[in-house]
Amino acid sequence: MGVTVKDVARSAGVSTATVSRVINGDSRISGETRKRVLQCIAELGYKINNIARSLKTNKTYTVGFICPELPNSFFMNIAKGVEDELKKHGYSMIICNSNESAEQERERIDLLLEKCIDGVIIIPASDEGMHYNRFKEMNIPVVLADRLTEDFVSDSVLVDNVNGAYSAVEHLINNGERRIGYIGGDLRLTTARERDEGFRRAMRDYCIPIDESLMKYGDFHIDSGYEKMKELMELDEPPRYVFISNYFMHIGATKFLFEKREQLKSHITIASFDDIDLSSILGFCRILVGQPVMDIGSKTAQLLLSRINGEELSFPQIIRLKTHLTIL
Template identity: 35%
Template sequence: MASIKDVAAEAGVSVATVSRVLNDHPSVSPEARARVLAAVETLGYRPNAVARSLRTDQTRTLGLVISDVMNPYFTELARAVEEEARALGYSVIFGNADERPDLQDHHVRTLLDRRIDGLLVSPTDGGSPLMLDAVRAGTPMVFVDRWIPGVDVPVVRADGRRAIRDLVSHLHGLGHSRLAIIAGPAATTTGRERVEAFRDALRAYDLRLPEDHIGQGDFQAESGRRATERFLDLPEPPEAVFAADNLMALGALDAIRARGMRVPDDIALAAFDDIPWFTHTDPPITAVAQPTGELGRAAVRALVDRIEGRAPRSVTLPARLVVRRSCGEPSPVRRSEP
């Protein structure tokens, strides 16, 4: 692999001149710049990114710690982050917290040790001293999807309250009055917010949410299955179940089918976080969809603004209800050919 000295020899200039050309310094003559660039092309020279970062105190690298890489929502989010970062001249290093605070902190610590320029995090809980210390130390940081209340960090998220109200209105209009929810972890902002929004929406129709109609989940499929089994064992099971996450919805679907029951004939099912799989289930699942790609791109732009000295702003985008056929909706009318 060619070195900067090889480039200098090929171009007939000093190493310092090559360095100035590579760093776009204006003091180099057009003739010398042309010779250096021609030598770089001939030798296939690539600057050492690590050495450059030591000089500029920047690595052009962002860190992203997501809650669960197995969750299709976070997979799509990570892809959007990587694409937007690349378009802005940054690389991304990923860490999967697997919904574990200890693993989250391990990745945050590792990324900080690697001298990333900024950090995107979807916090697994609200009490990480390591992240709070990083914020106080001035590390550029943006929370995406979830956040830590009271911490002065820009947040890029979707507001699902309107879409959840639309869902409850939809269920009520279909004749469902006994509704249940499989909630996410209470330690996460999204876990708490979705339960509160669901409860508030029910009040608008004078519907109650009894404690035995709240299943505690952890955003994993197995917790959705267990919560649904408990619902189905009640003397008067719910008529509709709202899973506050896509994986918990799939677990709920497994539990319903294991009892020999059918959706929506025996029980309705809806989910938060739409995924492509939901169009292929039988029946297709009604879901609240977040603008996942837009969230990822907006989070990168906010973080780069912070890194490059501009004032970033928090961003809140609306979620929307996608109606399919898992709640007893009428099947689409097929028009016969003329």
């Protein structure tokens, strides 16, 4: 600790410039000198001080990751993909929890702006994105993951929600069912909106009029899944097939069905978005729309790194990954 380029330089009998060049792999250094310097580095246990380096180079090899919730397997699978990809390139990631609030998102942005990050990945907390412009102003590349925002055009990586939902619903219809219940998310989220569109489009394409009393809107959380399924089941004539547009509402809905399984008039079949952790063990589920979650993460990271490295790409890059249907 405390050994600097100067010490190495002195010990190797060269200038600090030479030491620096060896460290940075400058090809002009003679094999002779390089060897000597490397030896001294090893002997003295020299470790580069990246703070100092960053000051000169204006690069921190650190990116921010803002996400609406930490204990959320969906987001964390994305995070995992990101972290993995970043690590390959020597980058690390500062994680920030926006708690699904644009307000807190702003606070975290303040924090991140102070840290001189090279780029930032955001899973938007809402459809507001104006405040992301502060990164743009500082010339810090931004890539959105999973969701888009209304007012902030940006590189993004997400899945084809419309077709994902469409294919699931289509499959239900092909099973011979026309009365299909729906539990969706807050339409201010693009993901919720797109899945909603997929649902409606499938129904329209099969000439099934939409019964709005079967359309329930929650907030993508467990409790609301429970609540909305309850509402559906308390209808005079509950649907026997239900499409649920995310994982957590699926869990909640299942919880309700499980608790009331004795009172159910008929067997319920669920089709749901997100094939993670327990989806497949939730008893009523037969159809799952799987998202390539880790891929979202790694693609996002790759895109960000491209921007950071100033690669020429048209703007905005919007990468849509395909979902895949699993029938249980």
